[in-house]
Amino acid sequence: MTERLVARMREFGTTVFAEMTALAVRTGSINLGQGFPDTDGPPAMLERAVAAINGGFNQYPPGPGVPELRQAVAEHRKAHYDLAYDPDGEILVTVGATEAIAAAVLALCEPGDEVVLFEPYYDSYAAAVALAGAVRRPVALRPVEGRFTFDPAELRAAVGPRTRTILVNSPHNPTGTVFTREELAEIAAVCREHDLIAITDEVYEHLTFDGVEHIPLATFPGMRERTVMISSAGKTFSVTGWKTGWVCAPPELTRAVQTVKQFTTFTASAPWQLAVAHALTHELPWVAALRRDLQAKRDRLMAGLAAAGFGVLRPSGTYFVQTDIRPLGFEDGLALTRELPSLAGVVAIPTQVFYDRPEYGRHFVRFAFCKQDEVIDEAARRLALLGKGSNR
Numbered sequence: 001m002t003e004r005l006v007a008r009m010r011e012f013g014t015t016v017f018a019e020m021t022a023l024a025v026r027t028g029s030i031n032l033g034q035g036f037p038d039t040d041g042p043p044a045m046l047e048r049a050v051a052a053i054n055g056g057f058n059q060y061p062p063g064p065g066v067p068e069l070r071q072a073v074a075e076h077r078k079a080h081y082d083l084a085y086d087p088d089g090e091i092l093v094t095v096g097a098t099e100a101i102a103a104a105v106l107a108l109c110e111p112g113d114e115v116v117l118f119e120p121y122y123d124s125y126a127a128a129v130a131l132a133g134a135v136r137r138p139v140a141l142r143p144v145e146g147r148f149t150f151d152p153a154e155l156r157a158a159v160g161p162r163t164r165t166i167l168v169n170s171p172h173n174p175t176g177t178v179f180t181r182e183e184l185a186e187i188a189a190v191c192r193e194h195d196l197i198a199i200t201d202e203v204y205e206h207l208t209f210d211g212v213e214h215i216p217l218a219t220f221p222g223m224r225e226r227t228v229m230i231s232s233a234g235k236t237f238s239v240t241g242w243k244t245g246w247v248c249a250p251p252e253l254t255r256a257v258q259t260v261k262q263f264t265t266f267t268a269s270a271p272w273q274l275a276v277a278h279a280l281t282h283e284l285p286w287v288a289a290l291r292r293d294l295q296a297k298r299d300r301l302m303a304g305l306a307a308a309g310f311g312v313l314r315p316s317g318t319y320f321v322q323t324d325i326r327p328l329g330f331e332d333g334l335a336l337t338r339e340l341p342s343l344a345g346v347v348a349i350p351t352q353v354f355y356d357r358p359e360y361g362r363h364f365v366r367f368a369f370c371k372q373d374e375v376i377d378e379a380a381r382r383l384a385l386l387g388k389g390s391n392r
């Protein structure tokens with residue numbers, strides 16, 4: 001049947017997330033694979049969604065998004081980053097960040113254009129680039145002193161005459177790296193020199209740890225005018241099922257993205273938009289508590305993984321921690337994660353699936369810590385058997 005699928009999508013069969021989640025269900029394992037929280041978002045925000053539905057807010061909202069949410073996004077950008085966006089013409093509400101990314105790539109890349117992106121990368125990027133008929137130019141993130149980063153020379157070498165856009169994700173899934181001011185300045189310089197448009201995925205903008213702050217690429221000199229800045233409510237407010245995201249960009253870029261978006265979904269669901277407008281305006285203290293809570297969960301899981309014998313890299317943001325499996329005597333993360341349910345009753349994600357060149361990520365495995373403490377503790381208890389029971 002796969003032959004019915006268009007050629008450009010054939011490399012995207014079933015994702016490893018589906019495989020691993022099915023494996024978790026089948027084996028009754030603890031699922032530290034997929035990154036969704038197992039607790040709810042702020043109660044007043046949830047009530048606002050219910051009130052919107054009961055209050056008759058159930059028909060098509062305006063194409064660019066409900067005015068309340070566009071206004072709330074503009075105020076949030078101004079207050080947090082001192083970035084001014086006009087709610088009328090520079091902000092577009094989308095069906096999650098996923099639609100925003102796909103619509104941006106489809107709107108801005110001609111077939112054959114090249115897109116620079118950092119690998120490992122979020123899996124939807126490659127599919128969006130493929131749908132556009134564009135070509136990926138990966139730049140590797142590699143661990144240096146316990147943190148994944150890139151070599152500026154490699155970034156420059158990846159840019160060619162057909163490069164149109166660069167996709168930048170910070171805080172970064174799956175490595176947990178939050179790009180520093182210096183790293184972002186390098187990226188910004190390359191964008192300016194080569195007249196690239198940056199598409200930035202900032203869905204973890206609020207989920208950073210140890211006092212590390214997220215800096216939007218659009219705040220760098222000459223970048224606001226060439227950046228399509230994307231974020232979403234899913235991670236910030238623990239409602240990954242709401243699929244409510246937004247684009248902030250200058251008018252010409254916003255119009256381009258909306259031109260595609262109006263035919264992928266036309267508009268995003270109405271009730272969530274009102275609830276997220278409320279949350280952006282009133283629930284940032286709740287988010288600050290979430291961030292402290294997540295930092296403690298990160299430390300809890302890191303301690304458990306280190307005790308089990310993994311090499312553990314400390315993430316500065318996101319839901320995820322990267323582990324090096326070689327200290328345990330394993331070499332291939334894909335083989336290990338397929339065996340992990342029977343070895344330890346835990347499911348994780350092999351980092352190599354996020355690469356164009358999987359060999360770079362072969363000995364890394366990603367664990368999610370956005371889970372209740374008891375779940376993390378039980379996973380750590382099970383994983384502790386790995387070192388002891390292993391016959392490798």
Ligand SMILES: *Cc1c(COP(=O)(O)O)cnc(C)c1O
Pocket residue numbers: 095096097098099122169172173201203231232233234235240243244245
């Ligand atoms: C979760 C996630 C997304 C998807 O966000 P939605 O708003 O659910 O579409 C995009 N990018 C990264 C890096 C993510 O982790």
